[in-house]
Amino acid sequence: MSEDCDHADPTIKTEAAAQAEARSAEAAAIRRRWITLGEALAVVAVVISALTLWNSWSERADTEATNRAEAQRASARAQTLVLTATRSSERMLALKPVSADQSVQAQSISFPKALGLAPVQTTGEPRVEAGWFADALKKARDNAGMPDDSRGDERLPVAITTQFLADGRTHEDIAIYDVGYTIAGRLLGGHTVALRGVSLVSHAKSGGAQATLDARWAKLLPSR
Structure with a gap:
């Protein structure tokens, strides 16, 4: 009986180790996915921030250009x-x-x-x-x-x-x-x-x- 138990222990230990290793690998994969998702969200946030900044600058530039054009037209009218x-x-x-x-x-x-x-x-x-x-x-x-x-x-x-x-x-x-x-x-x-x-x-x-x-x-x- 003792010999059977001694014979079974290595197998059980091997399976347990394999399961532990699999769980560890899965946990690592999950962590990597979370890191990758976090990085993607960070990139998206940067892109959105950049687009918002560009849009704000573009609108301001358009407004300034419109104001300059109107001022030039008004000046031309004044001189005519x-x-x-x-x-x-x-x-x-x-x-x-x-x-x-x-x-x-x-x-x-x-x-x-x-x-x-x-x-x-x-x-x-x-x-x-x-x-x-x-x-x-x-x-x-x-x-x-x-x-x-x-x-x-x-x-x-x-x-x-x-x-x-x-x-x-x-x-x-x-x-x-x-x-x-x-x-x-x-x-x-x-x-x-x-x-x-x-x-x-x-x-x-x-x-x-x-x-x-x-x-x-x-x-x-x-x-x-």
Whole structure:
């Protein structure tokens, strides 16, 4: 009996050792899986954090880019001058910017060379007066063989150089405008020029404004 027990003990011990080893291996595998899962979760957390940071930076960058673009557009609008006119009388047009954010400081109004007129300067009260050019215009119309009385509105091109304030800064604009007018004969008073309004033709460069003005004059009032 004793010999049988002695013979069985090694087998039992071997099986027990094998089971213990298997349990140990399984426990080690479980620990490795947990370590691997933990590492994966850590990586995921880092990735999420990085994506969140990038998204926040991207949104901020987009917002800043949008704000810069809007500021540039606003600045461009502020520097682009368009004048409009209201009739103070038939002999004078009061000029003002279309934009309320602009304020005219001074202007120089040039006429076609064919009229033989010097530029007119204004300060603080932008305007066009018929008396500046009426006699020269009537003479030019007569030389061109145009009718004494106009039919509808006629156009006199002028170059207007304007110094104006916008966004607290001084800017300069040079543009060609058509001054609308009518001319009619009176029995005792001769012909009278009545002003109607102004219309923007184009913006111009400083060196080429007079040539552009003269070309438009030749188009509107060709010589006979």
